[in-house]
Amino acid sequence: MSIIELFASVALLLVPLFFYLTRNSRSKAPSKSNPKSYPLIGSSAAIFANRNRTTQWTSDLIQSSPTVTVVLRRFLDDTRVFTGNPANVQHILKTKFYDYEKGSKSRQTLFDFLGNGIFNIDGDSWKFQRQVSSHEFNTKSLRKFMETVVDTEVSQRLIPILSTAAANNTVLDLQDILQRFAFDNICKIAFGHDPAYLLPDLPEAEFAKTFDDAAKISSGRKKKQELSNKPSLETVDLLSRFLSSGHSDEDFVTDIVISFILAGRDTTSAALTWYFWLLSQNPEIEKEILREIKDKSESPVYEEVKDMVYTHASLCESMRLYPPVPIDGKVALRDDVLPDGTVIKKGMRVLYHPYAMGRLEMLWGPDWEEFKPDRWLQRAGDGVSNDGKWSFVGRDPYSYPVFQAGPRICLGKDMAFLQMKRVVAGILRRFKVVPAAEDGVEPVFVSFATSKMEGGFPVSPNLTAEQTGEDNSSMQGDSPVSNGSLPAHGMSSASFGKHQTLMEGWEALEFDRNFLEHAFNSLQSGKEGLQFVQEITNHLQELWKLGMRNTSWSAP
Numbered sequence: 056m057s058i059i060e061l062f063a064s065v066a067l068l069l070v071p072l073f074f075y076l077t078r079n080s081r082s083k084a085p086s087k088s089n090p091k092s093y094p095l096i097g098s099s100a101a102i103f104a105n106r107n108r109t110t111q112w113t114s115d116l117i118q119s120s121p122t123v124t125v126v127l128r129r130f131l132d133d134t135r136v137f138t139g140n141p142a143n144v145q146h147i148l149k150t151k152f153y154d155y156e157k158g159s160k161s162r163q164t165l166f167d168f169l170g171n172g173i174f175n176i177d178g179d180s181w182k183f184q185r186q187v188s189s190h191e192f193n194t195k196s197l198r199k200f201m202e203t204v205v206d207t208e209v210s211q212r213l214i215p216i217l218s219t220a221a222a223n224n225t226v227l228d229l230q231d232i233l234q235r236f237a238f239d240n241i242c243k244i245a246f247g248h249d250p251a252y253l254l255p256d257l258p259e260a261e262f263a264k265t266f267d268d269a270a271k272i273s274s275g276r277k278k279k280q281e282l283s284n285k286p287s288l289e290t291v292d293l294l295s296r297f298l299s300s301g302h303s304d305e306d307f308v309t310d311i312v313i314s315f316i317l318a319g320r321d322t323t324s325a326a327l328t329w330y331f332w333l334l335s336q337n338p339e340i341e342k343e344i345l346r347e348i349k350d351k352s353e354s355p356v357y358e359e360v361k362d363m364v365y366t367h368a369s370l371c372e373s374m375r376l377y378p379p380v381p382i383d384g385k386v387a388l389r390d391d392v393l394p395d396g397t398v399i400k401k402g403m404r405v406l407y408h409p410y411a412m413g414r415l416e417m418l419w420g421p422d423w424e425e426f427k428p429d430r431w432l433q434r435a436g437d438g439v440s441n442d443g444k445w446s447f448v449g450r451d452p453y454s455y456p457v458f459q460a461g462p463r464i465c466l467g468k469d470m471a472f473l474q475m476k477r478v479v480a481g482i483l484r485r486f487k488v489v490p491a492a493e494d495g496v497e498p499v500f501v502s503f504a505t506s507k508m509e510g511g512f513p514v515s516p517n518l519t520a521e522q523t524g525e526d527n528s529s530m531q532g533d534s535p536v537s538n539g540s541l542p543a544h545g546m547s548s549a550s551f552g553k554h555q556t557l558m559e560g561w562e563a564l565e566f567d568r569n570f571l572e573h574a575f576n577s578l579q580s581g582k583e584g585l586q587f588v589q590e591i592t593n594h595l596q597e598l599w600k601l602g603m604r605n606t607s608w609s610a611p
């Protein structure tokens with residue numbers, strides 16, 4: 056075959072391939088909601104150019120799309136659909152629940168870390184874990200345990216650290232503090248042991264090391280007698296519950312507990328970080344919250360927390376603008392058409408976008424940019440004889456899928472609100488959170504798995520005697536701590552980043568995978584992550600060998 060004939064044959068083969076690969080890219084002209092698409096590479100150039108602000112970029116595309124859905128083609132026809140349309144969200148999360156799954160690619164990637172934990176499975180296995188976990192989550196005793204854990208962490212760690220910073224006029228990174236707080240909490244609730252990550256000196260320990268410590272400490276509770284002698288609130292963590300309630304499969308318990316730790320770590324802290332920033336910009340709203348909190352006891356009982364409707368509304372409103380999980384999605388198991396007409400091919404990722412949806416005028420009105428807890432409230436009474444009490448008006452979960460929606464809606468939602476309201480009450484009773492940045496400097500929203508404030512959230516916690524009526528000096532005298540301060544200026548992620556934590560590894564990840572996929576990749580990239588998994592697994596194996604499942608104590 057001559058050279059010319061060879062070229063001709065190759066060209067003949069390539070031409071159909073070229074037309075196949077470019078068929079979509081030629082179908083639409085670029086527009087505000089439709090970035091330029093090229094043969095073979097699709098919109099990869101625009102995706103790359105916006106890689107540091109993908110949440111905002113995809114949100115802008117959705118906002119300017121008439122259908123509030125955007126189709127982005129990546130390399131070699133790898134297509135992703137981003138939608139802000141509540142009907143589409145309902146379709147993938149509920150109506151066609153069994154046609155949209157986490158997907159096998161995501162499952163395989165995450166398997167080594169999450170195994171068959173609730174986050175990583177579909178079908179009957181998921182259904183079973185969901186039932187078991189919902190049962191444990193809805194017990195009054197777990198709620199009480201959680202209240203004790205949160206109140207202890209607030210009074211013995213959080214407040215002393217803030218008090219000392221206020222007394223010494225130092226600046227703290229509130230984002231870091233809240234992450235440490237959430238980590239201590241979730242480990243205590245999941246394992247029953249305290250990793251002590253929120254300490255006055257804000258240890259720079261590697262995140263994974265802290266996990267290791269937690270696992271090591273938790274081996275102390277392996278003593279059978281200790282457990283049977285202590286059927287108290289202190290021992291009703293999730294791990295003990297699963298083991299003692301007949302779920303004796305070692306892998307099952309390991310996987311489920313790891314899923315919970317992951318779920319509870321960065322979500323509530325992300326929500327609260329943005330919440331305190333919004334309050335600092337909206338003093339009138341802060342005052343209203345304070346009015347509500349001051350009515351309640353110092354350690355409010357459950358009914359009092361439930362009654363904090365204005366605070367509840369303000370948290371919902373804050374997560375509307377800054378959702379802790381800004382983008383999440385599923386994979387189509389078969390060809391489909393979304394309610395808005397978008398054609399879905401088997402294997403495509405369909406992502407719903409809570410961040411964009413919280414900014415849609417069609418859902419929230421022309422004042423969507425305003426932080427307005429009133430959107431979630433109405434005055435109780437008949438409208439004429441107004442008794443002045445607020446009542447909460449929830450929104451359709453498909454228009455506000457901040458906790459996902461449908462059968463897989465977040466299991467920890469109620470627990471998260473109870474925790475957050477207790478933290479808000481604990482802090483606002485005593486402190487005014489003042490951002491250290493100059494007025495007018497807005498923090499930057501960054502999102503990888505969960506949302507973060509770029510460079511942290513430097514604040515000066517000011518004690519507010521007029522708010523509490525307390526003698527603050529005595530409070531500071533009581534506090535056992537702290538040098539918990541960080542430099543006020545020039546703070547960047549790097550300044551907190553000496554330790555290669557899970558969080559940081561996490562942050563290096565691609566934007567549009569589901570958030571557990573992110574977590575796994577980062578863990579996989581560091582020895583520490585795998586070591587952590589090993590530790591937990593070892594711990595559970597030992598626990599298993601010691602026959603903890605046979606202990607006879609029961610939860611109160």
Ligand code: HEM
Nearest residue numbers: 173318319322323326379380457458459463465466467471
């Ligand atoms: C503000 C706080 C929180 C937010 C915004 C939030 C949000 C979410 C979202 C978006 C999902 C769906 C993830 C996916 O499947 O891709 C989810 C699932 C889940 N969340 Fe949360 N979460 C929060 C707090 C918590 C807490 C504190 C816990 C437990 C300690 C928790 C436990 C779970 C569990 C177990 C699932 C999996 C449910 C299932 O697949 O059936 N979450 N959450």
